[in-house]
Amino acid sequence: MSHSVDRRTFLKRGGALAGGIAVLGQSGLLAACGSSDSGSASATSASDTLRFAFLADMQVPDPDIFYEGEGLGVTLSVYDGLLTYAPDKSDFAPGLAEAWEVSTDGLTYTFHLRSGVTYHDGTAMQAADFIASFDRRTKVNQGPAYMLADVASTTAPDASTLVITMKHPVDPFLHYLACPWSPKAVSPALIKSKAVGDDLAQQWLQTNDAGTGPYTIKEFVPSSHYTLVAYDGYWGPKPDFTTIDIQIIPDVTTQRLKLEAGDLDLVTKGLPIGDVESLSKNSKVTVTRYPVATKTALYFNATSGMFADKALRQAVREALDVPALIEPSYGDTATVSTQFYPVGFYADGVAPDSPTKDTSKLQALVKTLDSKKVDLAVDEQGGATDRRVAELIQTQLQALGLDVTVRGMPTSQTFAMSGQPDAPRPDLLLNVAGGDALHADAEVRIFFRTGAQPLNWYNYSDPAVDAAMDAGLSSPNTEEATKHYAECAGLIVDQAWLVNLADIEDVVITAAGVTNVVHDLAAGHTVRLAELKKKV
Numbered sequence: 208m209s210h211s212v213d214r215r216t217f218l219k220r221g222g223a224l225a226g227g228i229a230v231l232g233q234s235g236l237l238a239a240c241g242s243s244d245s246g247s248a249s250a251t252s253a254s255d256t257l258r259f260a261f262l263a264d265m266q267v268p269d270p271d272i273f274y275e276g277e278g279l280g281v282t283l284s285v286y287d288g289l290l291t292y293a294p295d296k297s298d299f300a301p302g303l304a305e306a307w308e309v310s311t312d313g314l315t316y317t318f319h320l321r322s323g324v325t326y327h328d329g330t331a332m333q334a335a336d337f338i339a340s341f342d343r344r345t346k347v348n349q350g351p352a353y354m355l356a357d358v359a360s361t362t363a364p365d366a367s368t369l370v371i372t373m374k375h376p377v378d379p380f381l382h383y384l385a386c387p388w389s390p391k392a393v394s395p396a397l398i399k400s401k402a403v404g405d406d407l408a409q410q411w412l413q414t415n416d417a418g419t420g421p422y423t424i425k426e427f428v429p430s431s432h433y434t435l436v437a438y439d440g441y442w443g444p445k446p447d448f449t450t451i452d453i454q455i456i457p458d459v460t461t462q463r464l465k466l467e468a469g470d471l472d473l474v475t476k477g478l479p480i481g482d483v484e485s486l487s488k489n490s491k492v493t494v495t496r497y498p499v500a501t502k503t504a505l506y507f508n509a510t511s512g513m514f515a516d517k518a519l520r521q522a523v524r525e526a527l528d529v530p531a532l533i534e535p536s537y538g539d540t541a542t543v544s545t546q547f548y549p550v551g552f553y554a555d556g557v558a559p560d561s562p563t564k565d566t567s568k569l570q571a572l573v574k575t576l577d578s579k580k581v582d583l584a585v586d587e588q589g590g591a592t593d594r595r596v597a598e599l600i601q602t603q604l605q606a607l608g609l610d611v612t613v614r615g616m617p618t619s620q621t622f623a624m625s626g627q628p629d630a631p632r633p634d635l636l637l638n639v640a641g642g643d644a645l646h647a648d649a650e651v652r653i654f655f656r657t658g659a660q661p662l663n664w665y666n667y668s669d670p671a672v673d674a675a676m677d678a679g680l681s682s683p684n685t686e687e688a689t690k691h692y693a694e695c696a697g698l699i700v701d702q703a704w705l706v707n708l709a710d711i712e713d714v715v716i717t718a719a720g721v722t723n724v725v726h727d728l729a730a731g732h733t734v735r736l737a738e739l740k741k742k743v
Contacts, residue, residue, distance in 0.1 A: 257448040257721070257739060259473035260456040260465070263588055263618050264429050269412035270391040271343055274350035274661070276639065277588050277618060279387050279733040280475075284435055284451065285327075286391035286418035289318055289337070289369075290384045294725050294735075295498060297551075297645040299385050303332065303392055303419065304369070313376035313683070318369040324442045326394035327416060327423040334363035339395045343407050350661055351643070353652065354383035355390060357680075375681045378688045379646035386644035387730045393417050421446050421737035430455055435736075446737040459590045466492065472718040473739075476732035477590020480538040483714050491719050496540060497726040499713040500549050503541070503589075503596060504640035505706040508665050512634050513576060520703035522569035524562045526607055527600065533709045536595040540714055544707040547696035548647050553689060558647075558696035560707050566607055573608035581609050584616040584633035596708065597637045622661040636664055640707055645729050647692040651676045655699055665704075672698045 265278025270286045289304040304318040324332040338361045344352055359374045373380065383389060394417040401411035408417070414427040421443060422435035435451040456462050459477035466474050467489070478486075487494045507514040507523070514520050529543050546553070547560040573579060581604065585597040594615070601611040616633070624632055642649030653659055656676060657668040672695055679691030699705075713732055715724055723740040727733065 254741065255448055256450040256452055257473065257736065258452045258454070258471050259475070260454045260462050260471060262455075262457055262459060262462075262477055262590060264455055265433075266429075266619065267413045268416060268424060268427065268433075269347075269409060270388075270393065270418070271347040271351065272349045272409070272412075274388060275588075275618065275622070276731055276733075279730050280451075280453070280736055281424070281433060281435065282391075283387060283420070283730065283733065284422040284736050285416040285420040285424060286393070287324075287420050288384060288389040288391050289320075290381065290389070292385050292645065292727055292729055295728055297728065299381055302385075309381070314373045316371040316373075316380070318371070320367045320369060321442060322367060324392075324419050325440045326392075326397065326419050327438055327440075328394055328397050329440065330394060330396045332392055332419055333366040334369040335366070336392055336395055337361065337369050337390070338363060339398070340393045341390055343393060343398065344390050347407060347409065350653075351388045351390075353659075354388075354643075376683055377680055378682055378685065379644060379648045379680070382644035382646040382649060385729075386649065387727070387733070388643050392419050422451060443737075446739070447741045448736070448739060451736055457587070466716060466718065469718070472721050473734070474716045475713070475734065476588075477592065478714065478716070479591040479595065480536065480540065482591075483540065483716075484538065486716055493717045493719065493721075495715050495717070495724060497713040497715065498728060499711065499726075499731045500641050500645055500728045501711055501713075501731040502544055502549060502640040502707050503593065503709045503711055504544075504638065505600065505708060506636040506638060506664055507704055508632050508634050508636075509667060509702070509704055510665050511632070513578070513581070514634055516572075517703055519569075519572050522572050523604070524703055524706050525565040526569040526603070527562075527706060528564065528603060529706075529708055531603070532596050532599045535599065536592055537709060537711060541709040541711040544710050547700060547707060548650065548692075549641050550710045552645075552647055553693070557689065558693045560696070560700050562706070569607050579608060579610045581611040581635060582633040583611050583613050583635040583637065584621075585613065585637040586618055586621045586639075587615045588618045589637070589639070593637055600635075600637070621664070624664045625660045625662070625666055632665065638664075639731070640705065641731075643729075647688075647695075648676060648680050651692070651695050651699070652680075655695075655704065667702070667704050669698060669702060672702075 261277050263277050265275055267273060268281050270282055273282050288302050291300050291302045293300040303320055305321050306319045308317045320334055341355055341361055345355055357374050357377045358371055360372045362370045397417040398408045401408040403410050416424045421441045423438045425436045426434040433453040437446050437449040462474050463482055465471040486492055507520045509515060533541050533543055545561040547558040583597055585593050597613045601613050604611045653662045655667050655672055657673050675691050675695035679688045682688035715734060720742045721739055722742050723738055725735040725738040
């Protein structure tokens with residue numbers, strides 16, 4: 208197989224995303240400046256600085272712990288993996304590997320690495336470094352560690368060749384290596400020199416980096432700002448913007464005002480559809496829409512509370528008027544979901560998920576409930592748009608007899624839910640759906656597999672679902688894998704663990720002086736910062 212083979216051709220919008228926060232065994236985050244080990248950055252002026260904002264902290268930029276959506280702009284700017292996806296496609300593209308081959312039995316992957324690549328401490332990258340990086344990810348054992356669970360061995364026959372041998376065929380393995388949360392090259396020298404005991408430099412990497420990317424971390428001040436500066440020794444094209452200033456601004460309205468005032472250059476998420484439409488008429492900014500591998504979904508607490516009742520979950524799925532939720536919230540930047548997996552993964556009808564509209568079942572069941580109170584939480588990283596969807600869900604369910612309260616939930620709390628006792632969990636959670644990569648396995652394995660953390664919000668568990676996804680993972684060919692992932696989707700729909708609401712688009716707003724936005728299907732609300740250009 209060559210890297211030009213497209214294993215999943217996207218038809219229109221893509222759909223797969225995930226993110227999360229891992230729990231560190233180290234002390235809390237500290238405000239810090241970048242390490243003096245980092246290579247020198249280019250001199251900057253005001254026009255060389257790109258300014259944008261996150262709605263929330265990204266917690267830590269350690270690539271073996273970071274597992275969110277908010278913050279990809281940092282990790283993808285300071286670290287490189289073996290592969291990447293081509294912009295807005297599911298094709299595999301070179302990263303630190305210039306070429307690769309896969310054996311006919313699907314067990315051996317051989318990667319030929321670029322020459323002249325250095326880490327931000329100035330040391331040269333070699334193939335053996337990936338052996339150490341894979342080992343670190345496995346030992347740290349946080350959210351993205353599952354991507355390497357089926358690797359039997361890694362060897363480096365020479366400095367530019369990496370050979371990975373699998374325990375059995377893994378249908379999505381190249382997707383794991385290309386996705387935004389893929390295993391990255393991490394400087395073994397920095398890990399060794401910055402380690403405290405056996406922590407593998409986890410404490411140091413809370414506010415620093417050890418990558419090969421176009422930028423390095425200069426400052427990482429939680430709840431305030433992050434500053435990236437261009438790395439002079441970067442192996443690829445030099446970025447136009449030599450400084451990236453990322454502010455933490457939880458209020459998206461404030462972000463819009465700063466954009467219009469010229470204090471921000473970029474807004475990538477969270478604006479209400481009315482603001483998007485208004486900004487589209489503003490000649491001082493550019494509004495662009497992109498396909499993205501993300502759905503919006505409503506998850507049920509199926510392990511405790513009223514929604515432990517499968518019949519009640521199914522009744523809510525049928526009662527919701529989904530088009531009436533989506534159009535007022537997203538306008539024409541989203542379409543009602545009709546498939547379990549994101550658009551383009553499979554042909555229509557392979558894994559359908561389109562509940563019949565019927566309110567009578569829910570109305571009948573509500574009359575039998577001892578308590579009609581429902582706690583609906585919306586992850587705050589979804590911004591004003593998701594809040595609007597949640598409020599419309601509240602209105603619909605209240606009209607059918609339920610007493611629904613809507614509240615925002617910080618992303619850090621959302622990603623801690625799977626490890627909490629049942630009591631603090633909301634009855635319903637509005638959040639993203641999709642996977643880490645542009646492959647069905649990267650969704651079901653992280654959201655629905657027994658024991659998965661942190662994205663299996665409510666500790667869903669069904670042996671039949673586990674068996675179907677495992678059969679898909681180790682299938683000898685794509686056709687066989689498709690059958691198993693379709694079966695997996697059908698089982699989850701039957702369990703009524705969630706309602707897939709919408710396939711959405713990314714809306715990116717840039718100031719007039721910023722051009723060349725490069726976007727990825729698998730990296731929602733994120734653009735490639737190093738490829739942005741200053742308008743001449």
